[in-house]
Amino acid sequence: MTDAQRSGCPINLSLEVLGDKWSLLIIRDMMFGNRRHFRELLTKSEEGISSNILADRLKTLLEQGIITREDDPTHKQKGIYSLTEQGIELLPVLAQMAAWGYKYLPVTEELGIRARLLSEGGPKMWAEFMDELRENHLGAKRRRRSGPSVGERLQAAYESVVNGR
Amino acid sequence: MTDAQRSGCPINLSLEVLGDKWSLLIIRDMMFGNRRHFRELLTKSEEGISSNILADRLKTLLEQGIITREDDPTHKQKGIYSLTEQGIELLPVLAQMAAWGYKYLPVTEELGIRARLLSEGGPKMWAEFMDELRENHLGAKRRRRSGPSVGERLQAAYESVVNGR
């Protein structure tokens, strides 16, 4: 994992960090699937990442300041991975990518429902979800809102599609 | 280039098409650098893609319906690559990625200015730029606007930074 530095273009630099088939999926699972431990990311992912790749990507994401790792007080071996502010701000990238994929690629109904809701919700919903992520990952205080959170709404919609078929 | 189909998640499907270090850079050069020929993409890129990789990615992008290729009437060997509507709608993805990279990665001043303007301009500017792309790549009629186009403004800002240092 060397510093390539092919150019100082922001898109290129982003791709040097995230331009592979797995890194953004790990971020996705941390954001939408609330996976925080190595095993959760390893076994509960739709796509079946292998453990060496996961370990390598987590290391890179740590080095890049996109996630942090701390020991789990309830289990000496477990680590808890959290998104940093930098990581949380990848949400708009994921949201746009999800919207594009939803529109043009053969997305399944269950896995597409989140993308649809997030796309319809627009930047306002993204900002609200990012606030929730700040609360869960950074311990930030969030001002009280009425009704279910964005995360809960997305999860409920997903389960509704899964059950109602 | 086999059909992996690891899952029907929109983010995953997008990454299966675009999840590498070069594909989105090619799109970027077509959008912002107005590169339409093989040689232009090969030699005028900041990062120095090699010809076999470029040929391979162009083939994939063609198969995926993100670009099209037609013969250049002025030169029997030249092909003209154009973005499809599907390709043009990758602009928001690139814009978000550029904004994130601009904020968190060591972007150079010259190459970051476009990202800054595009980020400040927001979705409204993106939509205008996408209309210009539709005109240039799809031959769509665009309603007349006063003043310089978004593309021209981005280019002028870039040159201004390059010259004024």
Place this chain on the structure above:
DNA sequence: CTAAACCGATTGCGAATTGCAACCGGTTGC
């Protein structure tokens, strides 16, 4: 008319990355 430059690729090859499975020492729950 001819030679050089240019066109979009293709080929060969060594190096790096990926994917898979087995395995590791330590920890926890039963």
Place this chain on the structure above:
DNA sequence: GCAACCGGTTGCAATTCGCAATCGGTTTAG
């Protein structure tokens, strides 16, 4: 005490990547 679980690591084969050289045809300059 023992099986299951923890976050990884290792070995190895297969694929992909990056680079340079090359290809046959086309256009341009002199």
